[in-house]
Amino acid sequence: MGLFEGLRKSRDALGKGLSKVLGGPRLDEETMEEAEELLLGSDLGWELTEMVMEELPRMAGGEEDYREKLASMLAERLPTRKAEETSARPEVVLVVGVNGSGKTTVIARLAARYQVRGERVLLACADTYRAAAAEQLQIWGDRLGAEVLTQQHGSDPGAVAFDAIKKSLAGDYDRLLVDTAGRIQTRDDLMAELSKIHRVCGKALQGAPHRTLLVLDGTVGQNAISQAQSFGEALPVTGIVVTKLDGTAKGGAVLAMASRLDIPVAYVGVGEGLDDLVEFEPSAYVRALLGLEELSA
Ligand SMILES: Nc1nc2c(ncn2[C@@H]2O[C@H](COP(=O)(O)OP(=O)(O)O)[C@@H](O)[C@H]2O)c(=O)[nH]1
Ligand SMILES: [Mg+2]
Numbered sequence: 001m002g003l004f005e006g007l008r009k010s011r012d013a014l015g016k017g018l019s020k021v022l023g024g025p026r027l028d029e030e031t032m033e034e035a036e037e038l039l040l041g042s043d044l045g046w047e048l049t050e051m052v053m054e055e056l057p058r059m060a061g062g063e064e065d066y067r068e069k070l071a072s073m074l075a076e077r078l079p080t081r082k083a084e085e086t087s088a089r090p091e092v093v094l095v096v097g098v099n100g101s102g103k104t105t106v107i108a109r110l111a112a113r114y115q116v117r118g119e120r121v122l123l124a125c126a127d128t129y130r131a132a133a134a135e136q137l138q139i140w141g142d143r144l145g146a147e148v149l150t151q152q153h154g155s156d157p158g159a160v161a162f163d164a165i166k167k168s169l170a171g172d173y174d175r176l177l178v179d180t181a182g183r184i185q186t187r188d189d190l191m192a193e194l195s196k197i198h199r200v201c202g203k204a205l206q207g208a209p210h211r212t213l214l215v216l217d218g219t220v221g222q223n224a225i226s227q228a229q230s231f232g233e234a235l236p237v238t239g240i241v242v243t244k245l246d247g248t249a250k251g252g253a254v255l256a257m258a259s260r261l262d263i264p265v266a267y268v269g270v271g272e273g274l275d276d277l278v279e280f281e282p283s284a285y286v287r288a289l290l291g292l293e294e295l296s297a
Contacts (some may be wrong), residue, residue, distance in 0.1 A: 001225045003278045004288045006270020010251025014042040015291030022060040032185035042252030043221035046095035075283040078258045083239025083266035090168040092176045092208035096194050099182030102243035106215050107177045108140040109277035113183035119174035124149040126157040126165035158200035163205035191234035198235045211238045218242040228261050239266030246271045
């Protein structure tokens with residue numbers, strides 16, 4: 001599907017709406033109000049919306065496409081720090097997030113990406129509460145031809161992570177992707193467990209996990225920010241993944257997250273396909289959101 005097509009719903013609401021509102025010669029109060037509604041409706045958040053509203057009078061009505069100006073202004077406003085892959089081998093990537101956010105799907109997509117590069121990938125399921133969790137990961141492993149480490153229902157999730165790291169070292173793997181539970185008895189229990197898994201990784205291999213990705217469901221829009229904050233308090237998240245953006249008009253929320261969170265956005269999920277996990281790049285994202293031409297890769 002790709003980024004441009006994946007953001008279609010958001011663009012139809014925001015990009016087309018803005019074009020209609022701001023395409024005219026006059027920028028009266030009513031037009032400004034409509035523009036503000038569109039920006040807030042895309043879940044861009046108050047802060048970025050306010051900034052755009054301040055600049056709008058200077059942008060609209062001119063010769064140049066105001067969307068070009070808006071795009072560069074928004075992209076400039078976003079932090080440039082990136083959530084990059086590390087050069088550690090095996091690189092241990094811990095994937096966390098609430099149930100249904102898209103963790104397992106993200107793991108499958110990352111695995112596919114690394115395999116294309118010729119890397120050896122090991123998958124591990126540290127969700128030992130739900131039998132279905134291991135099964136789901138195994139199905140992906142079979143499809144991708146990647147090895148999957150699962151353990152008996154009820155065994156210790158930290159032990160799974162530990163064993164998986166040892167196996168990835170012994171087996172000369174390039175990447176180990178660790179799936180985790182998204183729900184156990186309480187949120188505190190979950191956070192304590194994730195924090196423990198994180199610690200255990202470090203005991204199995206110094207510096208591991210090299211990346212900790214938090215997967216957030218993009219359809220909840222800006223509500224994902226508080227979720228990111230509570231996970232961030234429990235363990236050192238290194239990157240955010242926002243999924244299901246193809247299913248929402250709230251694509252502006254990713255920009256709100258990128259500007260408000262201390263953790264960089266690493267990837268965005270924009271569709272059902274294996275290719276539909278895209279590295280987040282502010283400028284390309286903003287341009288797709290506003291309906292500017294698709295940037296060639
Ligand atoms: N449309 C769409 N669906 C997605 C995306 N990412 C994940 N999903 C779907 O969301 C559902 C939950 O994903 P899953 O990986 O099982 O979540 P988990 O419980 O966190 O492991 C699945 O049906 C996925 O196909 C995305 O970017 N776009
Ligand atoms: Mg899962």
